[in-house]
Amino acid sequence: MKIISMIPARYAASRFPGKLMQDLGGKSVILRTYEATVATHLFDDVYVVTDSEIIYDEIVNHGGKAIMSIKEHQSGSDRIAEAVAHLDVDIVVNVQGDEPFTEVESLRKVLEVFKNDDKKSIDLASLMVEIKDWEEINNSNTVKVIVDQNDFALYFSRSPIPFPRDKEVDTRYFKHKGIYAFRKEALLDFYKLPMQFLEATEKIECIRYLEYGKRIKMVETNVQGVEIDTPEDLERAKKLWR
Structure with a gap:
């Protein structure tokens, strides 16, 4: 089974333009992410896929290895799908360019999903981490996920899900961490299928998979990590790096 990692990287991020080229301990955020992904030794190849000559260079x-996108893309999955269309691979892992603290054990757990899936019934796998802080649960920048009893994703939302109507129920809340592992076929299907209204409303790309009946296996991890979405996140990342 050939496994590669693709790191989609846009320069013009809406909330924090140029964030991937910000300095983190003497190197750019995107370079830190690339090097951390290579250092896991879990992949046959690692590429950055970008529309930016600055990031490519x-x-x-x-x-490192980088691929320039040919077309304009609305999501990281679209960008990766274009890049892998003609590559001989089985599993493609999307590591977000703004997560420089890539962690080996969590990635290994995601890949185990496919190694144990003899019937190839799982289309993609991703990570979730329990959150208990109500400010984070209510934060629209934090994508939440709910799962069934076998940890298959039921829905993703920027709203608190499930809604805590009964405060006496001991409900667990999970944040979706932006690392996906796809079967190549599922990724190419995503690329061909048009966006539907739920994805368009929430602006969460993995909802498209659910809307078209794909199965997403969620893997729980205890590693919170740092996603750099704002200048404040970058300052937290710098402190953590030091």
């Missing part, structure tokens, strides 16, 4: 000039 940053990776290539430091000895």
Whole structure:
């Protein structure tokens, strides 16, 4: 089974433009993410996929592998699907470019899903981490996920799900961490299928898979990590790096 990692990287991020080129301990955020992903030794190859010559040059000039997107894309999955269409691979892992603290054990758990899926019934796998802080649960920048009894995703939302109507129920809340592992076929299907209204409303790309009946296996992890979406996140990341 050939497994590669693709790191989608846009320069013009809406909330924090240029965030991937910000300095983190003497190197850019995107370079830190690339190097951390390579250092896991879990992948046959690691690529950064980008629409930015600045990011492309940053990776290539430091000895890394990068691919320039040919078309304009609305999501990271679309960008990756274009890049892998003609590659001979089985599993493609999407590591977000703004997560420089890539953690080996969590990635290994995600990949185990496919190694144990002899019937190839799982289309993609992703990570979730329990959150208990109500400010984070109510934060629309935090994507929440609810799962069935076998940890297959039922829905993703920026709203608190499930809604805590009964405060006496001991409900657990999970944040979706932006690392996906796809079967190549599922990723290419995503690329061909048009966006539906739920994905368009929430602006969460993995909802498209659910809307078209794909199965997403969620894997629980205890590692929170740091996603760099704002300048404040970058300052937290710098403190953690030090």
